[in-house]
Amino acid sequence: MLRYMTTEGLARCPGLRDAMFRDRAAQFSDRLGWAVAVDAAGLERDQYDALDPLYVIWEQGCGRHGGSMRLLPTTGRCMVNDHFAHLNGGVQVSSPVIWECTRFCLAPGAGPHVAAALMLAGGELLERQGLDHLLGVFDANMERIYRRIGASPEVLGSAGAGRDRTSLGLWSLTGGARARVARRAGISPALSQLWYRRAFGAGSFCLQPA
């Protein structure tokens, strides 16, 4: 199922939380070779995890982590503006209706349906939080996965070539793309809405106290 969690919510599910940080180490440090900090316990965490982000997690049975992403508003401190502005001609993106989406991570062995499920959650947030776009940084491999699930972002800029290409892009996930990711995830829009309401309550914006 899809779970929407704050730092506070994660603290109540330490197993799921640590699995997410461990899978992030596997993806960003081991597989991609990015210069991210991995602690002695094998967990990857950075300064943006300390800014009370909103996490979306695909939870498999028994509290296992299948994939996740991390959201922060672009009006405050965020990773894209601090580290990836060069992909947008050196210009910062700052808008109350654009959230950044970083650390988009798939657990080892997780299929494209997990990426599609996370994108489906992105679509729910866009609609229900009154947003226009999600802004994200991704590598060439993720770009291929986004294309496969029918949710290619609009690329603002790239650096590097081939497998090493890193890009910045915007997702709007309107009608057609929403339907495609739902189909690819194998999740009905009704079920996705149910998961959203479980986290946020009916007709509200903020996470419910669990």
Added chain:
Amino acid sequence: MRTGLERILETVERATAPEDMQVAIEALRDSFGVRHMVYHWVSAAGEQYGCGTYGADWVARYKARDYLRIDPVVQGCLQNFQPVDWKQLDWSGKAQRAFQADAIAHGVGHQGFSIPIRGPNGQFALFTLSHDVDDVTWAAFEQRHSRDLILIAHYFNSKALEFQPGRTPAPGQALSPREVDAMTLLAMGYSRAQVANSLSISEHTLRAYIESARLKLGAANTTHAVARAISRGLIVC
């Protein structure tokens, strides 16, 4: 309503002193027909600044009793960036229950909707509306107006940042090449569809460029943004 709102936002835009924002927030409160509307900036050092329609006695009492430390709205919004309905917050503590009763006794209203704002360098502010209606009516109000209110909240905040003592001009005010392209074509009288088509981007992405340029230019709407871009020499047409 829409034109009324734009007129009020232009008042905010023209504000040269915090007192002008007080006038604007009173007009906005009347325009939305709620009991109160408040913009509240809390610095890391615990200093408070803002404007709003709460009675002077309640504002003084809030400060004197140091309610900032226990107010569930402030404490709850510090960890979130999504708007919050006050009913979702934890009012169960003894101090919080007493605070709530005191607030209602001072005419704050029993319904509330607060928008957390995260600004540059860890800046934090809140934009709040409060009212006295039943739950269903309030939920419908939130649904109908949340997006406008989020934009208004950030608009107030950008203006408040300008009044911050010792402030250095915010970096990153330059328009990106794509934003310049979009604004230039709009200034030339192209429709949004024509601009999107000319730049080979979707109208959705175009909206993001326009919105971002609008915010950087501190403009109330697209027309205003185009005018400012021309007057500042950022675009040539």
